[in-house]
Amino acid sequence: MKILRYILFPIVPIYYLVTWLRNKLYDLGIKKSVSYNFPVICVGNLSVGGTGKTPMIEYLINFLKEDFKVATLSRGYKRKTKGFQWANEKSTAESIGDEPFQFYNKYERDILVAVDVDRQNGIKRIRGIENPPQVILLDDAFQHRKVKAGFNIVLTTYANPYFKDMVLPTGNLREPRSGIKRADIIIVTKCPEVLSESNKATILNSMAPKPYQHVFFSSIAYANTLISVHSTLKIEDLKTFTLVTGIANAKPLVDFLEAKQLDFEHLNFKDHHEFSQQDFDGLNKKELIVTTEKDFMRLKQFESLQHKLFYLPITVKINDKSKINKLIKKFVKHS
Structure with a gap:
């Protein structure tokens, strides 16, 4: 597989140009995004898979569900159904996808769970019900530019951070590194349980976050x-x-x-x-x-x-939990 990736290296500039141009068209307003006057939080990444989006969505659910009515919206990757679907007692991993099925199984009494490849339509359907949720969590929708989330949380792993990676097919990035500028919060995930301040400083120096961006470090806690x-x-x-x-x-x-x-x-x-x-x-x-x-x-x-x-079971441990919680709650309350 690695050899094939290197063989495909000549395609990298083409992939880079296509994804860069697509983002530029959205940035310039030539391609249209839809914004919302209620809280929409997106959890995503720049790379393909394995950054810890599911535990992060669950972190947000656990934090928000006591004070707000919450819904999650996913595409339902590899499900065998089409269009918009609500999770219910008849749902399976095959009908709505494994991550949404996991959310529903754990939080069915506390939140609403829906899937739709078309996130605009999904949000419209969710908000169209009687007594709609106050917060919508978008699972893996950072590259879905047709929807402009009010708050973007982008994850990157400690072992393979986005700033050391390149775009597909040789690298793992879905889009150029410059896409990180759309993030409000960047979380370096799957860190060692003990991470020195000098190590954090080195990562921050490589990352060079914008003044409006907040960076956190998280690790996995196993039960x-x-x-x-x-x-x-x-x-x-x-x-x-x-x-x-x-x-x-x-x-x-x-x-x-x-x-x-x-x-x-x-x-x-x-x-x-x-x-x-x-x-x-x-x-x-x-x-x-x-x-x-x-x-x-x-x-x-x-x-x-x-x-x-x-x-x-696993949970996410974030280095400055009180700060990230304040940032999230501030966004939700003022959206």
Whole structure:
């Protein structure tokens, strides 16, 4: 795969020019964006996958849901339905996508969850209901320029920050680095739990944020208890197991489990992998399966796996939680 990316390097200038020109047309107002007079918060990135958007959306849900009526709007990547869809008791990962299905399963009593590739139409449908939500969270819509979110939170990983990357197909960037100027908040995700001030300063110097931008650093916090459909299991009680991942970057989870000196094999599938009957037959032979919450949403459909299928919850730890919360609440209250 890496060799192919280098072979495709001549395409990089073409991709760069096309995406740069598209953004410039929106910046100049030649291509039109729709703004809103109510709070719309976008969580996105410059690169393809693996920056931690889902945990960040959940962070916002947990922070906002006590004071505001919240809705999430996603495209519903790889779902087998079309158009606008509300999440409901009949929804599955196949009908609305794995991340929205995860949001619905965790927060169905607290928020509304919807999917639509056309974010303008999605927002219109969400706001068109009786007693509409006060805040809409857009999941992975930073490049969806037809909608102009009032507040943009852009994520970039500590291991592969956007300022050291290049555009597709050789790099991972969906658009040129200059797109970062549209961000209100930049979060460096998946940092080491202890990050020195000098290391932060080096990153900030490379990033050179604009005066209106705020930069934060976050790390992943893993729970001590794994969860299944029917029971829970302490990490210290884990013995031999199979780790199953279908996410963009499983390395932080693998590193965490290895640091615990646990004995496991790792079946690493591509991001948003659609588990087939053949996959199920192989997994059904395993004694104990540990997976991510996103993969759990897809795998739990196989009833015979449910008694041995567990996921490890994660949360986001942000270095200056009070400051970012104040910035978010200020935007919501004054929109």
